[in-house]
Amino acid sequence: MTRPGEFELIERFTRPFTPGEGVEVGIGDDAAVLRPPAGHDLLATVDALVEGVHFTRSFTPEEIGWKSLAVNISDLAAMGARPLWALVALATPPSARPGWLARIGRGIASCAERHGVSVVGGNVTAASELSIAVTLLGAVRRGRALLRTGGQPGDLLLVSGTLGDAALGIRPGAPASLRARQRRPVPRLELGWAAAGIASAAIDLSDGLLQDLGHLCEASGTGAHVDAGCLPLSAAYRAQTQGRRDPLAEALSGGEDYELLLSVAPSRLARLRAAARRVGTPLTVVGVLVPPPGIRLLRDGRLLRPRRTGHDHLRSARILGRRGGRA
Ligand SMILES: [Mg+2]
Structure with missing residues:
Protein backbone atom coordinates (compact mmCIF):
# COMPACT_ATOMS: atom_id res chain seq x y z
CA MET A 1 0.00 0.00 0.00
CA THR A 2 1.22 3.46 -0.79
CA ARG A 3 1.37 5.88 2.13
CA PRO A 4 0.58 9.54 1.63
CA GLY A 5 3.70 11.27 0.38
CA GLU A 6 5.21 8.05 -0.95
CA PHE A 7 4.77 9.08 -4.56
CA GLU A 8 6.62 12.27 -3.81
CA LEU A 9 9.32 10.27 -2.04
CA ILE A 10 9.74 7.90 -4.96
CA GLU A 11 9.78 10.85 -7.31
CA GLY A 22 19.39 -0.55 -24.08
CA VAL A 23 16.61 0.98 -21.99
CA GLU A 24 13.41 0.77 -24.04
CA VAL A 25 11.23 1.67 -21.03
CA GLY A 26 12.79 2.81 -17.76
CA ILE A 27 11.29 4.10 -14.51
CA GLY A 28 7.57 4.84 -14.64
CA ASP A 29 5.88 1.71 -15.94
CA ASP A 30 5.15 -1.55 -14.13
CA ALA A 31 8.46 -2.99 -15.29
CA ALA A 32 11.48 -1.85 -17.25
CA VAL A 33 11.91 -3.05 -20.83
CA LEU A 34 15.58 -3.74 -21.54
CA ARG A 35 17.40 -4.84 -24.67
CA PRO A 36 20.66 -6.72 -24.03
CA PRO A 37 23.41 -6.14 -26.60
CA ALA A 38 23.48 -8.74 -29.40
CA GLY A 39 25.91 -11.63 -28.95
CA HIS A 40 26.22 -11.12 -25.20
CA ASP A 41 25.32 -13.10 -22.10
CA LEU A 42 23.24 -11.32 -19.46
CA LEU A 43 24.64 -11.29 -15.89
CA ALA A 44 22.67 -10.61 -12.72
CA THR A 45 23.75 -9.94 -9.14
CA VAL A 46 22.14 -8.53 -5.99
CA ASP A 47 23.58 -7.17 -2.75
CA ALA A 48 21.87 -5.41 0.15
CA LEU A 49 23.41 -2.80 2.43
CA VAL A 50 21.83 -2.67 5.88
CA GLU A 51 22.17 0.10 8.45
CA GLY A 52 24.25 -1.01 11.42
CA VAL A 53 25.81 -3.85 9.44
CA HIS A 54 27.32 -2.22 6.34
CA PHE A 55 27.02 1.45 7.24
CA THR A 56 25.77 3.80 9.95
CA ARG A 57 24.34 7.30 9.85
CA SER A 58 27.92 8.51 10.28
CA PHE A 59 28.19 7.84 6.53
CA THR A 60 26.86 10.68 4.42
CA PRO A 61 23.74 9.68 2.45
CA GLU A 62 25.75 10.16 -0.75
CA GLU A 63 28.32 7.64 0.55
CA ILE A 64 25.58 5.14 1.42
CA GLY A 65 24.12 5.47 -2.07
CA TRP A 66 27.48 5.24 -3.81
CA LYS A 67 28.51 2.15 -1.86
CA SER A 68 25.22 0.32 -2.40
CA LEU A 69 25.81 0.34 -6.16
CA ALA A 70 29.63 0.11 -6.12
CA VAL A 71 29.64 -3.25 -4.30
CA ASN A 72 27.42 -4.70 -7.02
CA ILE A 73 29.55 -3.24 -9.82
CA SER A 74 32.53 -4.93 -8.17
CA ASP A 75 30.82 -8.31 -8.58
CA LEU A 76 30.38 -7.70 -12.30
CA ALA A 77 33.99 -6.45 -12.54
CA ALA A 78 35.05 -9.84 -11.15
CA MET A 79 33.15 -11.49 -14.01
CA GLY A 80 34.84 -9.34 -16.68
CA ALA A 81 31.41 -7.90 -17.46
CA ARG A 82 30.01 -4.49 -18.26
CA PRO A 83 27.34 -3.23 -15.83
CA LEU A 84 24.24 -1.86 -17.57
CA TRP A 85 21.07 -1.63 -15.50
CA ALA A 86 20.30 -1.40 -11.80
CA LEU A 87 17.11 -1.83 -9.77
CA VAL A 88 17.04 -0.24 -6.32
CA ALA A 89 14.85 -1.39 -3.42
CA LEU A 90 14.99 1.10 -0.56
CA ALA A 91 13.52 0.30 2.88
CA THR A 92 13.41 3.30 5.16
CA PRO A 93 12.19 4.23 8.63
CA PRO A 94 9.17 6.55 8.31
CA SER A 95 11.19 9.19 10.21
CA ALA A 96 13.76 9.59 7.42
CA ARG A 97 13.54 12.98 5.75
CA PRO A 98 12.78 12.99 2.00
CA GLY A 99 15.72 15.34 1.38
CA TRP A 100 18.06 12.89 3.08
CA LEU A 101 16.74 10.00 0.95
CA ALA A 102 17.09 12.12 -2.16
CA ARG A 103 20.78 12.52 -1.30
CA ILE A 104 21.10 8.70 -1.18
CA GLY A 105 19.57 8.75 -4.66
CA ARG A 106 22.18 11.27 -5.77
CA ARG A 114 30.69 7.16 -13.41
CA HIS A 115 30.33 3.48 -14.40
CA GLY A 116 27.86 3.70 -17.26
CA VAL A 117 24.92 2.21 -15.34
CA SER A 118 21.25 3.18 -15.79
CA VAL A 119 18.88 2.87 -12.84
CA VAL A 120 15.77 1.46 -14.49
CA GLY A 121 13.47 0.74 -11.58
CA GLY A 122 13.01 0.83 -7.87
CA ASN A 123 10.78 0.49 -4.89
CA VAL A 124 10.47 2.41 -1.62
CA THR A 125 8.96 0.74 1.44
CA ALA A 126 8.72 1.48 5.17
CA ALA A 127 10.89 -0.57 7.55
CA SER A 128 12.40 -0.28 11.02
CA GLU A 129 15.93 0.07 9.64
CA LEU A 130 17.34 1.63 6.53
CA SER A 131 18.46 -0.86 3.90
CA ILE A 132 19.21 -0.62 0.20
CA ALA A 133 19.13 -3.69 -2.01
CA VAL A 134 20.55 -3.13 -5.48
CA THR A 135 20.06 -5.62 -8.29
CA LEU A 136 22.53 -5.08 -11.11
CA LEU A 137 22.36 -6.50 -14.61
CA GLY A 138 25.28 -6.51 -17.00
CA ALA A 139 26.59 -8.08 -20.16
CA VAL A 140 29.66 -9.91 -21.36
CA ARG A 141 30.45 -11.28 -24.80
CA ARG A 142 28.86 -14.72 -25.10
CA GLY A 143 30.85 -17.35 -23.25
CA ARG A 144 33.53 -14.89 -22.09
CA ALA A 145 32.53 -14.41 -18.44
CA LEU A 146 35.47 -14.69 -16.05
CA LEU A 147 34.54 -17.40 -13.53
CA ARG A 148 35.80 -18.60 -10.15
CA THR A 149 36.07 -22.14 -11.47
CA GLY A 150 38.94 -21.84 -13.96
CA GLY A 151 41.97 -21.87 -11.64
CA GLN A 152 44.59 -24.63 -12.10
CA PRO A 153 47.44 -25.76 -9.81
CA GLY A 154 50.49 -23.78 -10.90
CA ASP A 155 48.52 -20.63 -11.75
CA LEU A 156 49.83 -17.47 -10.11
CA LEU A 157 47.60 -15.44 -7.78
CA LEU A 158 47.49 -11.67 -8.15
CA VAL A 159 45.60 -8.89 -6.40
CA SER A 160 44.90 -5.37 -7.61
CA GLY A 161 45.63 -2.25 -5.56
CA THR A 162 46.31 -2.58 -1.84
CA LEU A 163 44.74 -4.75 0.87
CA GLY A 164 43.23 -4.03 4.27
CA ASP A 165 42.64 -0.30 3.81
CA ALA A 166 38.84 -0.48 4.03
CA ALA A 167 38.94 -2.47 7.29
CA LEU A 168 41.28 0.08 8.87
CA GLY A 169 39.07 2.85 7.46
CA ILE A 170 36.22 1.87 9.83
CA ARG A 171 38.25 2.76 12.91
CA PRO A 172 37.75 6.03 14.74
CA GLY A 173 40.37 8.56 13.69
CA ALA A 174 41.38 6.67 10.53
CA PRO A 175 43.14 8.86 7.95
CA ALA A 176 41.04 10.19 5.07
CA SER A 177 42.56 7.85 2.47
CA LEU A 178 41.51 4.78 4.48
CA ARG A 179 38.08 6.22 5.33
CA ALA A 180 37.46 6.75 1.62
CA ARG A 181 38.33 3.12 0.87
CA GLN A 182 35.58 2.08 3.33
CA ARG A 183 32.97 4.64 2.36
CA ARG A 184 33.49 5.22 -1.34
CA PRO A 185 34.94 2.01 -2.83
CA VAL A 186 35.89 2.20 -6.51
CA PRO A 187 35.28 -1.12 -8.29
CA ARG A 188 38.04 -2.46 -10.56
CA LEU A 189 35.87 -2.51 -13.65
CA GLU A 190 38.53 -1.75 -16.26
CA LEU A 191 40.83 -4.42 -14.84
CA GLY A 192 38.02 -7.00 -15.01
CA TRP A 193 37.46 -6.22 -18.69
CA ALA A 194 41.19 -6.28 -19.39
CA ALA A 195 41.66 -9.62 -17.60
CA ALA A 196 38.78 -11.44 -19.33
CA GLY A 197 40.25 -13.92 -21.78
CA ILE A 198 43.67 -13.82 -20.04
CA ALA A 199 43.10 -14.69 -16.36
CA SER A 200 41.96 -18.23 -15.53
CA ALA A 201 39.69 -17.22 -12.61
CA ALA A 202 38.65 -14.15 -10.64
CA ILE A 203 36.72 -13.03 -7.57
CA ASP A 204 36.29 -9.63 -5.97
CA LEU A 205 37.54 -9.12 -2.43
CA SER A 206 34.46 -8.31 -0.36
CA ASP A 207 35.11 -10.60 2.62
CA GLY A 208 38.89 -10.54 2.94
CA LEU A 209 41.71 -12.14 0.96
CA LEU A 210 41.79 -15.48 2.77
CA GLN A 211 38.05 -15.99 2.75
CA ASP A 212 37.55 -15.00 -0.89
CA LEU A 213 40.60 -17.00 -1.96
CA GLY A 214 38.91 -19.90 -0.19
CA HIS A 215 35.85 -19.44 -2.42
CA LEU A 216 38.02 -19.34 -5.55
CA THR A 222 42.63 -26.28 -5.83
CA GLY A 223 44.56 -25.26 -2.75
CA ALA A 224 46.79 -22.19 -2.52
CA HIS A 225 50.02 -20.86 -1.07
CA VAL A 226 50.00 -17.18 -0.14
CA ASP A 227 53.26 -15.33 0.53
CA ALA A 228 52.60 -12.98 3.46
CA GLY A 229 55.74 -11.03 2.57
CA CYS A 230 54.29 -10.04 -0.83
CA LEU A 231 50.95 -8.51 0.18
CA PRO A 232 50.50 -5.01 -1.32
CA LEU A 233 50.06 -2.51 1.53
CA SER A 234 49.45 1.22 1.28
CA ALA A 235 51.69 3.69 3.09
CA ALA A 236 48.72 4.61 5.30
CA TYR A 237 48.16 0.94 6.13
CA ARG A 238 51.82 0.50 7.10
CA ALA A 239 51.74 3.59 9.29
CA GLN A 240 48.55 2.47 11.06
CA THR A 241 49.75 -1.07 11.77
CA GLN A 242 53.39 -0.37 12.58
CA GLY A 243 54.52 -2.13 15.76
CA ARG A 244 51.37 -4.22 16.05
CA ARG A 245 51.71 -7.88 16.97
CA ASP A 246 49.63 -8.89 13.94
CA PRO A 247 50.19 -6.15 11.35
CA LEU A 248 48.80 -8.24 8.46
CA ALA A 249 45.42 -9.04 10.08
CA GLU A 250 43.38 -6.57 7.99
CA ALA A 251 45.33 -7.26 4.78
CA LEU A 252 44.57 -10.96 5.09
CA SER A 253 41.10 -10.91 6.62
CA GLY A 254 39.66 -7.39 6.48
CA GLY A 255 36.67 -7.07 4.18
CA GLU A 256 35.31 -4.54 1.71
CA ASP A 257 38.47 -3.66 -0.20
CA TYR A 258 36.68 -4.51 -3.49
CA GLU A 259 39.97 -5.28 -5.17
CA LEU A 260 40.14 -8.18 -7.64
CA LEU A 261 41.88 -11.49 -6.96
CA LEU A 262 42.94 -13.16 -10.21
CA SER A 263 44.63 -16.41 -11.13
CA VAL A 264 46.63 -16.72 -14.32
CA ALA A 265 48.74 -19.38 -16.03
CA PRO A 266 52.44 -18.43 -15.75
CA SER A 267 52.67 -18.33 -19.56
CA ARG A 268 50.05 -15.54 -19.60
CA LEU A 269 51.41 -13.46 -16.73
CA ALA A 270 53.19 -10.94 -18.99
CA ARG A 271 49.99 -10.43 -21.01
CA LEU A 272 47.96 -9.87 -17.85
CA ARG A 273 50.50 -7.40 -16.50
CA ALA A 274 50.50 -5.49 -19.80
CA ALA A 275 46.68 -5.39 -19.79
CA ALA A 276 46.65 -4.08 -16.20
CA ARG A 277 49.21 -1.41 -17.10
CA ARG A 278 47.05 -0.27 -20.01
CA VAL A 279 44.15 0.43 -17.62
CA GLY A 280 46.47 1.87 -14.96
CA THR A 281 45.73 -0.73 -12.24
CA GLY A 294 43.74 -25.95 1.90
CA ILE A 295 45.30 -22.52 1.89
CA ARG A 296 48.74 -22.13 3.42
CA LEU A 297 50.13 -18.80 4.44
CA LEU A 298 53.92 -18.66 4.21
CA ARG A 299 56.56 -16.14 5.15
CA ASP A 300 60.18 -16.79 4.19
CA GLY A 301 59.10 -20.39 3.54
CA ARG A 302 57.72 -20.76 7.10
CA LEU A 303 54.06 -21.58 7.76
CA LEU A 304 52.05 -18.80 9.45
CA ARG A 305 48.71 -19.25 11.19
CA PRO A 306 46.40 -16.24 10.88
CA ARG A 307 44.10 -15.69 13.84
CA ARG A 308 41.07 -14.81 11.75
CA THR A 309 40.35 -16.04 8.28
CA GLY A 310 37.50 -13.86 7.10
CA HIS A 311 35.61 -10.64 7.36
CA ASP A 312 32.84 -10.59 9.94
CA HIS A 313 30.24 -8.00 9.01
CA LEU A 314 28.73 -8.09 12.51
CA ARG A 315 32.11 -7.40 14.09
CA SER A 316 32.43 -4.44 11.72
CA ALA A 317 28.97 -3.36 12.76
CA ARG A 318 30.02 -3.27 16.40
CA ILE A 319 32.99 -1.10 15.48
CA LEU A 320 30.71 1.06 13.33
CA GLY A 321 28.07 1.24 16.05
CA ARG A 322 30.34 2.99 18.49
CA ARG A 323 30.56 6.00 16.26
CA GLY A 324 27.14 6.04 14.68
CA GLY A 325 25.60 9.50 14.51
CA ARG A 326 22.16 10.46 13.31
CA ALA A 327 21.26 12.08 10.06
MG1 LIG B 1 31.80 -11.00 -5.15
Missing part, protein backbone atom coordinates in the same frame (compact mmCIF):
# COMPACT_ATOMS: atom_id res chain seq x y z
CA ARG A 12 12.48 12.61 -5.30
CA PHE A 13 14.49 9.43 -4.90
CA THR A 14 14.40 8.55 -8.58
CA ARG A 15 14.78 12.07 -9.99
CA PRO A 16 18.58 11.84 -10.47
CA PHE A 17 18.26 8.72 -12.62
CA THR A 18 18.29 9.12 -16.37
CA PRO A 19 17.71 6.38 -18.96
CA GLY A 20 20.60 4.98 -20.98
CA GLU A 21 21.82 2.27 -23.32
CA GLY A 107 24.96 9.02 -4.38
CA ILE A 108 23.60 6.10 -6.39
CA ALA A 109 23.26 8.32 -9.46
CA SER A 110 26.84 9.58 -9.29
CA CYS A 111 28.19 6.01 -8.99
CA ALA A 112 25.89 4.94 -11.84
CA GLU A 113 27.01 7.77 -14.09
CA CYS A 217 39.98 -22.44 -4.48
CA GLU A 218 36.81 -24.33 -3.65
CA ALA A 219 35.26 -23.47 -7.03
CA SER A 220 38.45 -24.32 -8.91
CA GLY A 221 39.18 -27.50 -6.92
CA PRO A 282 48.57 -2.00 -10.04
CA LEU A 283 48.78 -5.80 -9.80
CA THR A 284 50.87 -7.81 -7.35
CA VAL A 285 51.67 -11.53 -7.33
CA VAL A 286 50.77 -12.82 -3.85
CA GLY A 287 50.90 -16.58 -4.26
CA VAL A 288 50.19 -19.63 -6.36
CA LEU A 289 47.44 -22.21 -6.73
CA VAL A 290 48.48 -25.72 -5.69
CA PRO A 291 46.74 -29.09 -5.61
CA PRO A 292 44.06 -29.29 -2.89
CA PRO A 293 43.39 -29.16 -0.06
Whole structure:
Protein backbone atom coordinates (compact mmCIF):
# COMPACT_ATOMS: atom_id res chain seq x y z
CA MET A 1 0.00 0.00 0.00
CA THR A 2 1.22 3.46 -0.79
CA ARG A 3 1.37 5.88 2.13
CA PRO A 4 0.58 9.54 1.63
CA GLY A 5 3.70 11.27 0.38
CA GLU A 6 5.21 8.05 -0.95
CA PHE A 7 4.77 9.08 -4.56
CA GLU A 8 6.62 12.27 -3.81
CA LEU A 9 9.32 10.27 -2.04
CA ILE A 10 9.74 7.90 -4.96
CA GLU A 11 9.78 10.85 -7.31
CA ARG A 12 12.48 12.61 -5.30
CA PHE A 13 14.49 9.43 -4.90
CA THR A 14 14.40 8.55 -8.58
CA ARG A 15 14.78 12.07 -9.99
CA PRO A 16 18.58 11.84 -10.47
CA PHE A 17 18.26 8.72 -12.62
CA THR A 18 18.29 9.12 -16.37
CA PRO A 19 17.71 6.38 -18.96
CA GLY A 20 20.60 4.98 -20.98
CA GLU A 21 21.82 2.27 -23.32
CA GLY A 22 19.39 -0.55 -24.08
CA VAL A 23 16.61 0.98 -21.99
CA GLU A 24 13.41 0.77 -24.04
CA VAL A 25 11.23 1.67 -21.03
CA GLY A 26 12.79 2.81 -17.76
CA ILE A 27 11.29 4.10 -14.51
CA GLY A 28 7.57 4.84 -14.64
CA ASP A 29 5.88 1.71 -15.94
CA ASP A 30 5.15 -1.55 -14.13
CA ALA A 31 8.46 -2.99 -15.29
CA ALA A 32 11.48 -1.85 -17.25
CA VAL A 33 11.91 -3.05 -20.83
CA LEU A 34 15.58 -3.74 -21.54
CA ARG A 35 17.40 -4.84 -24.67
CA PRO A 36 20.66 -6.72 -24.03
CA PRO A 37 23.41 -6.14 -26.60
CA ALA A 38 23.48 -8.74 -29.40
CA GLY A 39 25.91 -11.63 -28.95
CA HIS A 40 26.22 -11.12 -25.20
CA ASP A 41 25.32 -13.10 -22.10
CA LEU A 42 23.24 -11.32 -19.46
CA LEU A 43 24.64 -11.29 -15.89
CA ALA A 44 22.67 -10.61 -12.72
CA THR A 45 23.75 -9.94 -9.14
CA VAL A 46 22.14 -8.53 -5.99
CA ASP A 47 23.58 -7.17 -2.75
CA ALA A 48 21.87 -5.41 0.15
CA LEU A 49 23.41 -2.80 2.43
CA VAL A 50 21.83 -2.67 5.88
CA GLU A 51 22.17 0.10 8.45
CA GLY A 52 24.25 -1.01 11.42
CA VAL A 53 25.81 -3.85 9.44
CA HIS A 54 27.32 -2.22 6.34
CA PHE A 55 27.02 1.45 7.24
CA THR A 56 25.77 3.80 9.95
CA ARG A 57 24.34 7.30 9.85
CA SER A 58 27.92 8.51 10.28
CA PHE A 59 28.19 7.84 6.53
CA THR A 60 26.86 10.68 4.42
CA PRO A 61 23.74 9.68 2.45
CA GLU A 62 25.75 10.16 -0.75
CA GLU A 63 28.32 7.64 0.55
CA ILE A 64 25.58 5.14 1.42
CA GLY A 65 24.12 5.47 -2.07
CA TRP A 66 27.48 5.24 -3.81
CA LYS A 67 28.51 2.15 -1.86
CA SER A 68 25.22 0.32 -2.40
CA LEU A 69 25.81 0.34 -6.16
CA ALA A 70 29.63 0.11 -6.12
CA VAL A 71 29.64 -3.25 -4.30
CA ASN A 72 27.42 -4.70 -7.02
CA ILE A 73 29.55 -3.24 -9.82
CA SER A 74 32.53 -4.93 -8.17
CA ASP A 75 30.82 -8.31 -8.58
CA LEU A 76 30.38 -7.70 -12.30
CA ALA A 77 33.99 -6.45 -12.54
CA ALA A 78 35.05 -9.84 -11.15
CA MET A 79 33.15 -11.49 -14.01
CA GLY A 80 34.84 -9.34 -16.68
CA ALA A 81 31.41 -7.90 -17.46
CA ARG A 82 30.01 -4.49 -18.26
CA PRO A 83 27.34 -3.23 -15.83
CA LEU A 84 24.24 -1.86 -17.57
CA TRP A 85 21.07 -1.63 -15.50
CA ALA A 86 20.30 -1.40 -11.80
CA LEU A 87 17.11 -1.83 -9.77
CA VAL A 88 17.04 -0.24 -6.32
CA ALA A 89 14.85 -1.39 -3.42
CA LEU A 90 14.99 1.10 -0.56
CA ALA A 91 13.52 0.30 2.88
CA THR A 92 13.41 3.30 5.16
CA PRO A 93 12.19 4.23 8.63
CA PRO A 94 9.17 6.55 8.31
CA SER A 95 11.19 9.19 10.21
CA ALA A 96 13.76 9.59 7.42
CA ARG A 97 13.54 12.98 5.75
CA PRO A 98 12.78 12.99 2.00
CA GLY A 99 15.72 15.34 1.38
CA TRP A 100 18.06 12.89 3.08
CA LEU A 101 16.74 10.00 0.95
CA ALA A 102 17.09 12.12 -2.16
CA ARG A 103 20.78 12.52 -1.30
CA ILE A 104 21.10 8.70 -1.18
CA GLY A 105 19.57 8.75 -4.66
CA ARG A 106 22.18 11.27 -5.77
CA GLY A 107 24.96 9.02 -4.38
CA ILE A 108 23.60 6.10 -6.39
CA ALA A 109 23.26 8.32 -9.46
CA SER A 110 26.84 9.58 -9.29
CA CYS A 111 28.19 6.01 -8.99
CA ALA A 112 25.89 4.94 -11.84
CA GLU A 113 27.01 7.77 -14.09
CA ARG A 114 30.69 7.16 -13.41
CA HIS A 115 30.33 3.48 -14.40
CA GLY A 116 27.86 3.70 -17.26
CA VAL A 117 24.92 2.21 -15.34
CA SER A 118 21.25 3.18 -15.79
CA VAL A 119 18.88 2.87 -12.84
CA VAL A 120 15.77 1.46 -14.49
CA GLY A 121 13.47 0.74 -11.58
CA GLY A 122 13.01 0.83 -7.87
CA ASN A 123 10.78 0.49 -4.89
CA VAL A 124 10.47 2.41 -1.62
CA THR A 125 8.96 0.74 1.44
CA ALA A 126 8.72 1.48 5.17
CA ALA A 127 10.89 -0.57 7.55
CA SER A 128 12.40 -0.28 11.02
CA GLU A 129 15.93 0.07 9.64
CA LEU A 130 17.34 1.63 6.53
CA SER A 131 18.46 -0.86 3.90
CA ILE A 132 19.21 -0.62 0.20
CA ALA A 133 19.13 -3.69 -2.01
CA VAL A 134 20.55 -3.13 -5.48
CA THR A 135 20.06 -5.62 -8.29
CA LEU A 136 22.53 -5.08 -11.11
CA LEU A 137 22.36 -6.50 -14.61
CA GLY A 138 25.28 -6.51 -17.00
CA ALA A 139 26.59 -8.08 -20.16
CA VAL A 140 29.66 -9.91 -21.36
CA ARG A 141 30.45 -11.28 -24.80
CA ARG A 142 28.86 -14.72 -25.10
CA GLY A 143 30.85 -17.35 -23.25
CA ARG A 144 33.53 -14.89 -22.09
CA ALA A 145 32.53 -14.41 -18.44
CA LEU A 146 35.47 -14.69 -16.05
CA LEU A 147 34.54 -17.40 -13.53
CA ARG A 148 35.80 -18.60 -10.15
CA THR A 149 36.07 -22.14 -11.47
CA GLY A 150 38.94 -21.84 -13.96
CA GLY A 151 41.97 -21.87 -11.64
CA GLN A 152 44.59 -24.63 -12.10
CA PRO A 153 47.44 -25.76 -9.81
CA GLY A 154 50.49 -23.78 -10.90
CA ASP A 155 48.52 -20.63 -11.75
CA LEU A 156 49.83 -17.47 -10.11
CA LEU A 157 47.60 -15.44 -7.78
CA LEU A 158 47.49 -11.67 -8.15
CA VAL A 159 45.60 -8.89 -6.40
CA SER A 160 44.90 -5.37 -7.61
CA GLY A 161 45.63 -2.25 -5.56
CA THR A 162 46.31 -2.58 -1.84
CA LEU A 163 44.74 -4.75 0.87
CA GLY A 164 43.23 -4.03 4.27
CA ASP A 165 42.64 -0.30 3.81
CA ALA A 166 38.84 -0.48 4.03
CA ALA A 167 38.94 -2.47 7.29
CA LEU A 168 41.28 0.08 8.87
CA GLY A 169 39.07 2.85 7.46
CA ILE A 170 36.22 1.87 9.83
CA ARG A 171 38.25 2.76 12.91
CA PRO A 172 37.75 6.03 14.74
CA GLY A 173 40.37 8.56 13.69
CA ALA A 174 41.38 6.67 10.53
CA PRO A 175 43.14 8.86 7.95
CA ALA A 176 41.04 10.19 5.07
CA SER A 177 42.56 7.85 2.47
CA LEU A 178 41.51 4.78 4.48
CA ARG A 179 38.08 6.22 5.33
CA ALA A 180 37.46 6.75 1.62
CA ARG A 181 38.33 3.12 0.87
CA GLN A 182 35.58 2.08 3.33
CA ARG A 183 32.97 4.64 2.36
CA ARG A 184 33.49 5.22 -1.34
CA PRO A 185 34.94 2.01 -2.83
CA VAL A 186 35.89 2.20 -6.51
CA PRO A 187 35.28 -1.12 -8.29
CA ARG A 188 38.04 -2.46 -10.56
CA LEU A 189 35.87 -2.51 -13.65
CA GLU A 190 38.53 -1.75 -16.26
CA LEU A 191 40.83 -4.42 -14.84
CA GLY A 192 38.02 -7.00 -15.01
CA TRP A 193 37.46 -6.22 -18.69
CA ALA A 194 41.19 -6.28 -19.39
CA ALA A 195 41.66 -9.62 -17.60
CA ALA A 196 38.78 -11.44 -19.33
CA GLY A 197 40.25 -13.92 -21.78
CA ILE A 198 43.67 -13.82 -20.04
CA ALA A 199 43.10 -14.69 -16.36
CA SER A 200 41.96 -18.23 -15.53
CA ALA A 201 39.69 -17.22 -12.61
CA ALA A 202 38.65 -14.15 -10.64
CA ILE A 203 36.72 -13.03 -7.57
CA ASP A 204 36.29 -9.63 -5.97
CA LEU A 205 37.54 -9.12 -2.43
CA SER A 206 34.46 -8.31 -0.36
CA ASP A 207 35.11 -10.60 2.62
CA GLY A 208 38.89 -10.54 2.94
CA LEU A 209 41.71 -12.14 0.96
CA LEU A 210 41.79 -15.48 2.77
CA GLN A 211 38.05 -15.99 2.75
CA ASP A 212 37.55 -15.00 -0.89
CA LEU A 213 40.60 -17.00 -1.96
CA GLY A 214 38.91 -19.90 -0.19
CA HIS A 215 35.85 -19.44 -2.42
CA LEU A 216 38.02 -19.34 -5.55
CA CYS A 217 39.98 -22.44 -4.48
CA GLU A 218 36.81 -24.33 -3.65
CA ALA A 219 35.26 -23.47 -7.03
CA SER A 220 38.45 -24.32 -8.91
CA GLY A 221 39.18 -27.50 -6.92
CA THR A 222 42.63 -26.28 -5.83
CA GLY A 223 44.56 -25.26 -2.75
CA ALA A 224 46.79 -22.19 -2.52
CA HIS A 225 50.02 -20.86 -1.07
CA VAL A 226 50.00 -17.18 -0.14
CA ASP A 227 53.26 -15.33 0.53
CA ALA A 228 52.60 -12.98 3.46
CA GLY A 229 55.74 -11.03 2.57
CA CYS A 230 54.29 -10.04 -0.83
CA LEU A 231 50.95 -8.51 0.18
CA PRO A 232 50.50 -5.01 -1.32
CA LEU A 233 50.06 -2.51 1.53
CA SER A 234 49.45 1.22 1.28
CA ALA A 235 51.69 3.69 3.09
CA ALA A 236 48.72 4.61 5.30
CA TYR A 237 48.16 0.94 6.13
CA ARG A 238 51.82 0.50 7.10
CA ALA A 239 51.74 3.59 9.29
CA GLN A 240 48.55 2.47 11.06
CA THR A 241 49.75 -1.07 11.77
CA GLN A 242 53.39 -0.37 12.58
CA GLY A 243 54.52 -2.13 15.76
CA ARG A 244 51.37 -4.22 16.05
CA ARG A 245 51.71 -7.88 16.97
CA ASP A 246 49.63 -8.89 13.94
CA PRO A 247 50.19 -6.15 11.35
CA LEU A 248 48.80 -8.24 8.46
CA ALA A 249 45.42 -9.04 10.08
CA GLU A 250 43.38 -6.57 7.99
CA ALA A 251 45.33 -7.26 4.78
CA LEU A 252 44.57 -10.96 5.09
CA SER A 253 41.10 -10.91 6.62
CA GLY A 254 39.66 -7.39 6.48
CA GLY A 255 36.67 -7.07 4.18
CA GLU A 256 35.31 -4.54 1.71
CA ASP A 257 38.47 -3.66 -0.20
CA TYR A 258 36.68 -4.51 -3.49
CA GLU A 259 39.97 -5.28 -5.17
CA LEU A 260 40.14 -8.18 -7.64
CA LEU A 261 41.88 -11.49 -6.96
CA LEU A 262 42.94 -13.16 -10.21
CA SER A 263 44.63 -16.41 -11.13
CA VAL A 264 46.63 -16.72 -14.32
CA ALA A 265 48.74 -19.38 -16.03
CA PRO A 266 52.44 -18.43 -15.75
CA SER A 267 52.67 -18.33 -19.56
CA ARG A 268 50.05 -15.54 -19.60
CA LEU A 269 51.41 -13.46 -16.73
CA ALA A 270 53.19 -10.94 -18.99
CA ARG A 271 49.99 -10.43 -21.01
CA LEU A 272 47.96 -9.87 -17.85
CA ARG A 273 50.50 -7.40 -16.50
CA ALA A 274 50.50 -5.49 -19.80
CA ALA A 275 46.68 -5.39 -19.79
CA ALA A 276 46.65 -4.08 -16.20
CA ARG A 277 49.21 -1.41 -17.10
CA ARG A 278 47.05 -0.27 -20.01
CA VAL A 279 44.15 0.43 -17.62
CA GLY A 280 46.47 1.87 -14.96
CA THR A 281 45.73 -0.73 -12.24
CA PRO A 282 48.57 -2.00 -10.04
CA LEU A 283 48.78 -5.80 -9.80
CA THR A 284 50.87 -7.81 -7.35
CA VAL A 285 51.67 -11.53 -7.33
CA VAL A 286 50.77 -12.82 -3.85
CA GLY A 287 50.90 -16.58 -4.26
CA VAL A 288 50.19 -19.63 -6.36
CA LEU A 289 47.44 -22.21 -6.73
CA VAL A 290 48.48 -25.72 -5.69
CA PRO A 291 46.74 -29.09 -5.61
CA PRO A 292 44.06 -29.29 -2.89
CA PRO A 293 43.39 -29.16 -0.06
CA GLY A 294 43.74 -25.95 1.90
CA ILE A 295 45.30 -22.52 1.89
CA ARG A 296 48.74 -22.13 3.42
CA LEU A 297 50.13 -18.80 4.44
CA LEU A 298 53.92 -18.66 4.21
CA ARG A 299 56.56 -16.14 5.15
CA ASP A 300 60.18 -16.79 4.19
CA GLY A 301 59.10 -20.39 3.54
CA ARG A 302 57.72 -20.76 7.10
CA LEU A 303 54.06 -21.58 7.76
CA LEU A 304 52.05 -18.80 9.45
CA ARG A 305 48.71 -19.25 11.19
CA PRO A 306 46.40 -16.24 10.88
CA ARG A 307 44.10 -15.69 13.84
CA ARG A 308 41.07 -14.81 11.75
CA THR A 309 40.35 -16.04 8.28
CA GLY A 310 37.50 -13.86 7.10
CA HIS A 311 35.61 -10.64 7.36
CA ASP A 312 32.84 -10.59 9.94
CA HIS A 313 30.24 -8.00 9.01
CA LEU A 314 28.73 -8.09 12.51
CA ARG A 315 32.11 -7.40 14.09
CA SER A 316 32.43 -4.44 11.72
CA ALA A 317 28.97 -3.36 12.76
CA ARG A 318 30.02 -3.27 16.40
CA ILE A 319 32.99 -1.10 15.48
CA LEU A 320 30.71 1.06 13.33
CA GLY A 321 28.07 1.24 16.05
CA ARG A 322 30.34 2.99 18.49
CA ARG A 323 30.56 6.00 16.26
CA GLY A 324 27.14 6.04 14.68
CA GLY A 325 25.60 9.50 14.51
CA ARG A 326 22.16 10.46 13.31
CA ALA A 327 21.26 12.08 10.06
MG1 LIG B 1 31.80 -11.00 -5.15
